Amino acid sequence: MDQIDEQAAAAVSDGEGAAPLLPAASRYAGGAGPGGREGLHRIAPNNRFARVGLSFSDLTPGTWACLRFGLAFDADEAAALAVDAVAAGFDFLTADGSSLDLDHVPGLARSLLDPHVAWIPGPALLGAEPFRIAFRVPDQASGVSVTLRSWRNTSDVALADPVLRLGAPDPAPAPRRRPLSGEGLRFDYALAEDVALVLRGQIYAARADEHAARVRLVYRDAAGAEIAPPYANAVSVPGLGAVINLSAQPQARRFTLTLRPPPGAAAVALDFGAWEDAQIASESELIGQPELALEDDFRLESLCDDDVLDAPAFLARLADRLGLPEGVPASWRAGSETGAAPILARARDLRTGPDRSARIEGESVVLALAGLPDWTLPQAPDWREDPFRSVAWRLAYQSLAWLLPLAALPDGAARARTIAAAWSRANPWSQPADGLSLHPAALAPRGDVLASLLTGGDDPTRDEPTRAVIAAEAARQGFALAEIVGQNTLARALHGIQAAAALLAVARALPGFAFAPYWDSLARDSLTHGFDALLSEAGAFTDAAPVRRLDLLSHGQAIAEALGETEPGPTIRRRVEAALPGLAGLIDRGGRLPPFGDAPAGLDHAAWIARLSSRGHSQGHDLVAERDAAPVAEGRTAGMLAIRYDGMEQGWGHFALTHAAQSPHGHRDCTSFTFATASRRWIVEGGGAEGVEVGPARHYLLSPRAHNVAIPDGCEPVAGSGTLSARLTLDGAQALMLSTTVHGPDYAHARLFLVLDDLSGMAVIDRFVRVGPSLSFEGLLHLPPDTLVALSSPRRALAQQEGRRLEFFAIPLKGQAAGLEVAIGRSDRPHAMQGFCATGSGGLRPAPVLRYAFTGRDTVCGGVVIAADAGAEQRLVRLLADGAVRLWVEE
DSSP states (O other), X not given: OXXXXXXXXXXXXXXXXXXXXXXXXXXXXXXXXXXXXXXXXXXXXXXXXXXXXXXXXXXXXXXXXXEEEXXXXXXXXXXXXXXXXXXXXXXXEOTTSOBOOOSOOTTSEEOSSSSEEEEEOOGGGOOSSOEEEXXXXXXXXXXXXXXXXXXXXXXXXXXXXXXXXXXXXXXXXXXXXXXXXXXXXXXXXEOOTTOOEEEEEEEEESSTTOOOEEEEEEEEOTTSOEEOSOOTTOEEXXXXXXXXXXXXXXXXXXXXXXXXXXXXXXXXXXXXXXXXXOSSOOOEEEOSOOEEEEOGGGSHHHHHTTSOOOHHHHHXXXXXXXXXXXXXXXXTTTTGGGOOOOSHHHHHHHHHSSOOSEEEEXXXXXXXOTTOOOEEOOSSOOSOOOTTOOHHHHHHHHHTTTHHHHHTSTTHHHHHHHHHHHHHHHOOTTSOSSXXXXXXXXXXXXXXXXXXXXXXXXXXXXXXXXXXXXXXXXXXXXXXXXHHHHHOTTTTSHHHHHHHHHHHHHHHHOTTSTTHHHHHHHHHHHHHHHHHHHBOTTXXXXXXXXXXXXXXXXXXXXXXHHHTTSTTHHHHHHHXXXXXXXXXXXXXXXXXXXXXXXXXXXXXXHHHHXXXXXXXXXXXXXXXXXXXXXXXXXXXXXXXXXXXXXEXXXXXXXXXXXXXXXXXXXXXXXXOEEEEETTEEEEXXXXXXXXXXXXXXXXXXXXXXXXXXXXXXXXXXXXXXXXXXXXXXXXXXXXXXXXXXXTOTTOEEEEEEEEETTOSEEEEEEEEEOOSSOEEEEEEEEOOTTOEEEEEETXXXXXXXXXXXXXXXXEEEESEEEEEEEEESBOSSGGGOBSEEEXXXXXXXXXXXXXXXXXXXXXXXXXXXXXXXXXXXXXXHHHHTSHHHHHHHHO
């Protein structure tokens, strides 16, 4: 272990710049303990329990902070290729030390074990530099408790010299806050008769002695008439009615409201607000969205207990728990034959057109899932099938989404219901045949499918037993979806939107079910707040990837259609319509969106946007055609910009860049760009898509090594944001100037793009500032797999494809050029993989990547001129000597 301690200590370099914060205290549990000297810690292999706790104080709210530490693993570590060998949990604290239950911290992911988390990969995926985790300090926080805990590691892990560095204030908008002053906040929920709701949340007060808040309750009956107090667990206050007091001592105080409805209550309204008689204006707020659940006796875990129950037995137990007589579950299906059409299936149709994932050949059902070859469904599947060793295929298979196109075929409806009932019998909740069937990506579509199979089709009496099983399974899936939606853990992700939409579909398919009204109101509330978080009223996105943005719009349009004129349908529809033109403007002449972030293969982006625009605009606007006819050949959306050129002789050209904020576990591609000229794509991205690649391939495609970015001193970018700080019009070109926080507080970084108006050439220039003995950076340019690349000097390279050529010329502006390299398919070390792009089916294809480097002291500035001919190169070199550019270099 002494050798591991030395390796961990050696991994920490003497970074200068932002003043470091040292941990004020260290705590150990579960087998973790101190190392051989001060600042060294050891984490034993004890999943979840072995942990080191570090406390940091005196944080500056609203700034990007970076936690860095050395790591060393045992040479025989079995989890060497795990992307989550160790977990880093973050618990943010107020001035009085109370914990904040924030629903979003930029740079980190929500978690159940720790409030927020970042994952640390195994040693084969780590480089020699210290490991860094960046995050935006919440506005309410003044301290943080960091827990480094064992996860998949099989041997001891050494942690050395953790420090926290604070950067400059974040120029991007802060996460949304929910103040209780003024009109306060209102929540409305439908109720299941005689079943209590449990509401959990947290109140934060800027002043520790503030009285904080109150909640006013109003119960109403099925006709909407108010039921007069008294109410359980509430007091009556003159002028306010039934009220619950929420104290804020300490500053961030969690609360649990058990809302037990009076007889006849069908709905409850809750008004959160500040106390009106407070002597000082209230600065209290609600932290995050409240969690909502049924009382314990009606939670899925309690209903199933340890028994292996099929779906009908589950409903029977539910009826017994409600004290209802036998036969009631059958009445819950009343009206299910007139339910609404599926919602998630409509979103999939908008994405890819008509679903053809299933067909009938003779007596067999043939499936085509996840872009993989056809596969014949066994006559009696055991639901453990995995013919392609593909996570994406298994998710699609377990989702049962392929049953809808099967049901649409002649004589297919009865077969689809039979298969759905067979799935239900083979998958009791406590013992699923395939654990992936419980993943939200499979659970939500399956709920949508089951709801659809209850409606329409042939004579309902023909397959009544099968429909009864499907109805029972749909109800059980509804309970699972309601618990996912109520927890709000996925509220800021597409999975959360899908779960809420599926819950809405199940509620509509079972209108006579006792819990359907509650599910409907819970789903609507979740959709309202989910779209608030993901898509602004002006059409600005929080997700960085264009394809994922289109997915959000597809789901938004399908949900708006399903809701009609009832809220939040009209609100979502307006946001979708505001966002569509910006995305349409990014498409190149070949009909593709820039491949930033996750970019699944085989999608026709132009056709996708055309379907969205034709269904989303009553006037029948063709946004793609409008883009082509626009006088300004430019498109932009939040964090992204594209410029195009449609010359007749020269051929079309396209330039796109992204400066969207980097998410905790997404692509590290902030400031990456793509470039096409002479009707050829030259600078491309690594690609990839969630659920397709796994392990080292996925880790590589998410890393900055798969993108066209700059990397200083071997330190890969961390979470952060980019800002388009200036834009200048020069002689026949445009200059785009970006500033970023993605390299941590130790580096001041800016990136300049010079783009010729005819897109015959461009230049990309980076400027890094860091006080220290030396400074260097490397830039990466990825080219298509079939491109030939040759180096003619330490500063010049030539690329060729399909008879066309492109020149690359490295130019130092401050510091010295440090050479060019070409890598194709380097895979000797997983953490240094380079020169690959995604194949679309889970693998990687070798592709050339041009690496250019510069070195110097304090400030280093340089980049590459990319030109289709000598004239374009000369124009760009002259523009780099322009006064405005020189001023930017010298800043």
